[in-house]
Amino acid sequence: MYHYTYGKTKAVKEEKPMNLHYYPRxxxxxxxxxxxxxxxxxxxxxxxxxxxxxxxxxLSIKGYNKEERAFLLTLDKEELADYLNYDSAIDFSRxxxxxxxxxxxxxxxxxxxxxKDKEIVDYIDTYYENYHEWFVAHGYQPKQIQMLLHRYxxxxxxxxxxxxxxxxxxxxxxxxxxxxxxxxxxYLQTKKEPQEAIMEISYxxxxxxxxxxxxxxxxxxxxxxxLIKNGFQVSTDYVPKNLVEVAIxxxxxxxxxxxRKDAAEAxxxxxxxxxxxxxxLAVNSAYRSAKEQKIIYDQMFAIYDSVTASGLVxxxxxxxxxxxxxxDLTSQSVIDEEIPVFGYTKEYEWVSKHAHEYGxxxxxxxxxxxxxxxxxxxxxxxxxxxxxxxxIYEKGITLEEYTQQHGFDYPVSLKS
Numbered sequence: 001m002y003h004y005t006y007g008k009t010k011a012v013k014e015e016k017p018m019n020l021h022y023y024p025r026x027x028x029x030x031x032x033x034x035x036x037x038x039x040x041x042x043x044x045x046x047x048x049x050x051x052x053x054x055x056x057x058x059l060s061i062k063g064y065n066k067e068e069r070a071f072l073l074t075l076d077k078e079e080l081a082d083y084l085n086y087d088s089a090i091d092f093s094r095x096x097x098x099x100x101x102x103x104x105x106x107x108x109x110x111x112x113x114x115x116k117d118k119e120i121v122d123y124i125d126t127y128y129e130n131y132h133e134w135f136v137a138h139g140y141q142p143k144q145i146q147m148l149l150h151r152y153x154x155x156x157x158x159x160x161x162x163x164x165x166x167x168x169x170x171x172x173x174x175x176x177x178x179x180x181x182x183x184x185x186x187y188l189q190t191k192k193e194p195q196e197a198i199m200e201i202s203y204x205x206x207x208x209x210x211x212x213x214x215x216x217x218x219x220x221x222x223x224x225x226x227l228i229k230n231g232f233q234v235s236t237d238y239v240p241k242n243l244v245e246v247a248i249x250x251x252x253x254x255x256x257x258x259x260r261k262d263a264a265e266a267x268x269x270x271x272x273x274x275x276x277x278x279x280x281l282a283v284n285s286a287y288r289s290a291k292e293q294k295i296i297y298d299q300m301f302a303i304y305d306s307v308t309a310s311g312l313v314x315x316x317x318x319x320x321x322x323x324x325x326x327x328d329l330t331s332q333s334v335i336d337e338e339i340p341v342f343g344y345t346k347e348y349e350w351v352s353k354h355a356h357e358y359g360x361x362x363x364x365x366x367x368x369x370x371x372x373x374x375x376x377x378x379x380x381x382x383x384x385x386x387x388x389x390x391x392i393y394e395k396g397i398t399l400e401e402y403t404q405q406h407g408f409d410y411p412v413s414l415k416s
Contacts, residue, residue, distance in 0.1 A: 055080065063089035071102065078142050079105070101125045109150060126154055134161050156181040177408040178202060195407045205231045206400050208373025219411040221323060225384050226410060227403045228320055230310070230373055233415065236290035236317045240324035249282040251330050258287045260324040263383035267327060270351070270358040279347045280332035284379060287324045290316035311375045320363065325383040343378030351381070356393035359386045363399065371400050
């Protein structure tokens with residue numbers, strides 16, 4: 001297209017009209033910014049509402065109703081965190097069926113114990129009414145307090161308060177099985193390593209000549225190295241798991257040929273190896289229930305004086321036979337009355353030298369009565385596992401001395 005200017009002809013390229021799609025008007029830009037800002041503002045308000053009500057939302061998701069949420073929101077951060085971090089919503093109605101001070105979380109923590117619900121509520125409420133402020137004031141942290149509540153009685157907690165014992169003082173001791181709260185001041189006075197102090201102060205009666213009136217309760221009878229004897233008791237209701245009949249010959253009058261499976265298998269292996277050497281072992285007695293032990297106990301005390309009888313038989317609940325880990329051995333030569341007692345047989349000579357290879361120890365050896373509290377019983381062997389049995393055999397010690405050196409690998413408590 002040509003344009004004429006003052007008589008001159010000039011070629012000018014024709015311009016295309018502006019594309020409004022790519023160049024929006026100023027008003028359109030403003031409208032879009034306003035819309036965007038409005039959306040952002042709404043999102044910010046929503047986020048703020050969620051933030052301000054996040055705890056309430058979490059409690060709702062967990063399953064707490066409006067009334068329960070209102071109560072929980074009155075708690076401090078640490079207490080509230082316990083409820084939020086718990087596996088599921090706590091059933092308040094379970095505890096509200098009893099008169100309580102609303103320490104639901106702590107009630108729930110004790111629900112896996114042997115205590116009944118009322119006992120739990122009474123225990124926790126008594127603690128909070130009489131001791132909680134003291135423990136907090138003396139630096140005990142929430143998790144430490146929860147551990148104490150789960151493990152100790154009100155009487156023991158009162159002892160800590162009465163003797164002004166701090167967490168720093170007690171922590172090294174209560175981590176060790178067998179720690180007795182009432183003995184803590186004496187542990188501290190010894191200035192010895194915690195385990196050494198505990199064994200020295202609380203358990204002198206591991207060695208039987210050290211007499212004491214204390215009785216200790218063994219809470220895990222299944223443990224293979226459990227020390228059970230006069231002064232150390234399991235429940236008379238305890239019956240071992242996996243009792244099986246031992247597949248070796250029995251003495252004619254034996255009606256107790258069961259042992260725990262691991263002990264039975266070890267004894268069968270020992271029997272087979274002895275048989276290869278023309279040695280003929282037999283079971284004279286193995287597992288005995290507390291009821292059966294009571295019958296034998298009464299018979300012994302009817303025959304002998306109390307001092308003699310107590311060295312020959314243990315009371316129900318204090319006998320190794322109840323564990324299903326001990327066996328009284330005999331031999332065919334004794335059964336046939338060729339030899340009077342097992343201790344004089346070639347079978348005994350071999351077993352006494354090789355029992356540890358199968359996990360057994362001679363439990364009541366000669367010249368150790370002052371330690372074991374039992375007369376020499378060359379027929380009585382106890383299964384403790386190969387590793388422990390080998391150490392006991394090689395050191396020439398008893399289970400008592402082994403326990404003194406290693407401490408308890410299972411819970412022990414002072415029987416009230």
